[in-house]
Amino acid sequence: MSEPVDSPSSPTFRRRSDTPFFLVMGGISACFIVLILLLLAADVVFTSPSDFIDALRKPEIQAAFRLTILSCSAAAVLSLWVATPLGYLLSRYRFPGRWLVDTLVDIPIVLPPLVLGLSLLILFHLPIFGWELEAWLRDSVGFPVTYQWPAVVLAQFSVACAFAVRTMRVTFDQIDPRAEDVARTLGCTRGQAFMQIALPQAWRGMIAATTIAWARALGEFGPILVFAGATRMRTEVLSTTVFLELSIGQLNAAVAVSLLMVAMAVVVLLILRVLGTGLNA
Amino acid sequence: MIELDNVAIHAGEFSLSGISMQVPRGHYAVLMGRTGRGKTTILESICGLRKVSSGRILIDGVDVTTWLPGDRQIGYVPQDLALFPTLTVAQHLAFALRLRKRPQSEIDDRIAQLAGVLGIKALLGRSVDALSGGESQRVALGRALSFRPAVLLLDEPLSALDESTRAEMHALLKRVKESTGVTTLHVTHSNEEAEVLADQRFELHEGVLREV
Numbered sequence: 001m002s003e004p005v006d007s008p009s010s011p012t013f014r015r016r017s018d019t020p021f022f023l024v025m026g027g028i029s030a031c032f033i034v035l036i037l038l039l040l041a042a043d044v045v046f047t048s049p050s051d052f053i054d055a056l057r058k059p060e061i062q063a064a065f066r067l068t069i070l071s072c073s074a075a076a077v078l079s080l081w082v083a084t085p086l087g088y089l090l091s092r093y094r095f096p097g098r099w100l101v102d103t104l105v106d107i108p109i110v111l112p113p114l115v116l117g118l119s120l121l122i123l124f125h126l127p128i129f130g131w132e133l134e135a136w137l138r139d140s141v142g143f144p145v146t147y148q149w150p151a152v153v154l155a156q157f158s159v160a161c162a163f164a165v166r167t168m169r170v171t172f173d174q175i176d177p178r179a180e181d182v183a184r185t186l187g188c189t190r191g192q193a194f195m196q197i198a199l200p201q202a203w204r205g206m207i208a209a210t211t212i213a214w215a216r217a218l219g220e221f222g223p224i225l226v227f228a229g230a231t232r233m234r235t236e237v238l239s240t241t242v243f244l245e246l247s248i249g250q251l252n253a254a255v256a257v258s259l260l261m262v263a264m265a266v267v268v269l270l271i272l273r274v275l276g277t278g279l280n281a
Numbered sequence: 282m283i284e285l286d287n288v289a290i291h292a293g294e295f296s297l298s299g300i301s302m303q304v305p306r307g308h309y310a311v312l313m314g315r316t317g318r319g320k321t322t323i324l325e326s327i328c329g330l331r332k333v334s335s336g337r338i339l340i341d342g343v344d345v346t347t348w349l350p351g352d353r354q355i356g357y358v359p360q361d362l363a364l365f366p367t368l369t370v371a372q373h374l375a376f377a378l379r380l381r382k383r384p385q386s387e388i389d390d391r392i393a394q395l396a397g398v399l400g401i402k403a404l405l406g407r408s409v410d411a412l413s414g415g416e417s418q419r420v421a422l423g424r425a426l427s428f429r430p431a432v433l434l435l436d437e438p439l440s441a442l443d444e445s446t447r448a449e450m451h452a453l454l455k456r457v458k459e460s461t462g463v464t465t466l467h468v469t470h471s472n473e474e475a476e477v478l479a480d481q482r483f484e485l486h487e488g489v490l491r492e493v
Binding site: 176192197 | 329349350352356357363377380427
């Protein structure tokens with residue numbers, strides 16, 4: 001009997017280790033994690049509980065907190081209302097000009113915030129044959145927008161909605177459209193299939209979209225400053241508070257408000273985690 | 282009765298044209314052909330999920346070519362079943378009847394009757410994500426039959442089932458055929474299924490549909 005061609009030659013054993021892999025990957029990752037932790041720790045160390053409470057007792061800051069909660073919630077709910085149909089259309093249909101809509105939706109995400117605010121300001125004050133949107137809203141409708149609270153909501157909505165649309169689109173992309181097709185053969189119109197089959201499956205995504213929109217609205221600053229101004233007790237939200245307190249040298253108050261916003265952001269992230277939407281994982 | 286009159290369908294990479302067939306009322310027709318030759322496309326066109334580029338589709342003599350799927354009264358069981366993840370088994374059976382605003386007592390009677398025929402009484406309260414392949418198949422079949430459609434379309438209903446479940450489903454489909462008399466078009470590539478069930482056999486070969 002002859003030797004098989006592939007007979008194993010005497011093997012040289014070499015034991016290797018995965019440790020360098022974990023050291024390199026972990027080391028690089030840790031840099032970023034440590035940076036974030038240090039940022040938060042520095043804020044906490046800088047302020048004392050009494051400073052924090054003093055800052056939160058200021059009527060201006062309390063007003064800003066109230067306006068922030070209300071305007072963010074309004075912007076988030078508005079965003080969901082717009083993002084659900086838009087996300088569904090983008091996910092389900094190939095219509096002419098879809099690529100254009102898809103690109104336009106992303107513009108508020110990539111636009112520099114100040115530019116967005118400036119664009120809003122110009123839109124509301126651009127004279128079109130002697131007619132002006134802001135003047136018409138103020139005089140005929142009795143609902144002035146610029147430098148008022150509606151401007152805060154609109155500025156927040158413009159950016160928050162773009163993120164909500166992305167979220168809802170991913171949500172509907174992950175839902176099998178075949179069930180809606182079958183629902184249509186069973187007697188549904190497209191509208192009924194959307195309401196009875198697609199929407200009930202999308203609830204997690206809808207909560208995620210609302211939460212993400214809310215968090216984006218919370219962090220909004222540039223467009224609000226330009227379009228709504230930073231009038232204390234009127235159009236001041238927490239992000240503008242930080243800016244205003246800094247500009248009058250009240251570093252303690254600025255840091256206290258920053259910590260408050262960190263806490264609010266953490267709550268929002270926790271909600272996303274608990275829902276386990278997979279969008280944050 | 283299902284009637285296709287010189288139907289042409291363009292669907293992405295392939296197109297079918299000159300498709301004509303007639304399945305008389307109450308007949309059980311089996312449509313055979315190799316995978317990827319457009320059998321599913323034909324079913325989707327009949328139930329209205331896919332537009333035809335020319336020709337006519339008639340259900341019981343009525344031209345439904347341009348009708349919405351929901352107006353055609355066709356029960357459709359797709360290959361992937363596409364059960365509704367948020368509904369229970371009973372809600373699947375009730376779905377089409379609720380849309381038609383039938384009284385609750387009638388819906389309850391129909392659910393009980395269907396569950397009896399299909400052997401899924403014990404599953405009625407269950408959600409669909411925990412069902413086995415054969416159980417899911419029965420629910421999809423019940424959902425399609427619930428509103429007593431004029432026509433039933435089955436897309437390879439037994440291909441994903443194991444041998445013994447398949448035999449059970451053969452018997453079940455025969456019972457349905459005898460008890461409801463619904464005009465059926467059943468897509469498969471199994472000769473065995475065709476032999477057990479068919480009154481009439483069609484074959485789709487190289488884009489040509491002919492009766493054998």
